[in-house]
Amino acid sequence: MFPAENLRDWRGHKVIDQDGAKIGDLEAIYVDTGTDRPAFATVRVGFIGRHRLAFVPLDGATVLPDALRVRHDKRTVSEAPSIDLDGELPAASEPDVFAHYGMTYQPGTSGERRLARR
Structure with missing residues (x-):
């Protein structure tokens, strides 16, 4: 996996699925609070005037010259x-x-949140 600071540079770039279909644009990175490693991204999805930020795991994601490819298909995201x-x-x-x-959800050992926006 690539460092979170490198992914932040990709904000606004397109996110695609395994088939190359554009899902949306990268908005933010959420790290796992236990490891401080990138865990999820938010992707700007929807139609004009009805955009929202959908969460997608970064496990297995790859950086291409012009996009971030995630393992999950457009519909799932x-x-x-x-x-x-x-x-x-x-x-x-x-x-x-x-x-x-x-995916299994496990809060932090003291009950703290699992995801933090970076």
Whole structure:
């Protein structure tokens, strides 16, 4: 996996699925608070006037010359839990993000949040 600071440079670049279909544009990176490694990205999806930020895991993602390719297809990402463009992921919604992708959610050892925006 690539460092979070490098991914931040990709803000606004397109995010594509394995087939090369554009999902949307990269907005932010969320790191795992236990490891401080990139875990999820938010992708700007939707139509004009109805945009939102959908969460997609970065596990298995690859950087191409002009895009970030994720392992999940466009439909799965479009149906993922999302927040408003100026929103923040509530702590109570973190398990839903993981569950959508079939991932196990485990809060921090002291009950702290698992994801932090960088």
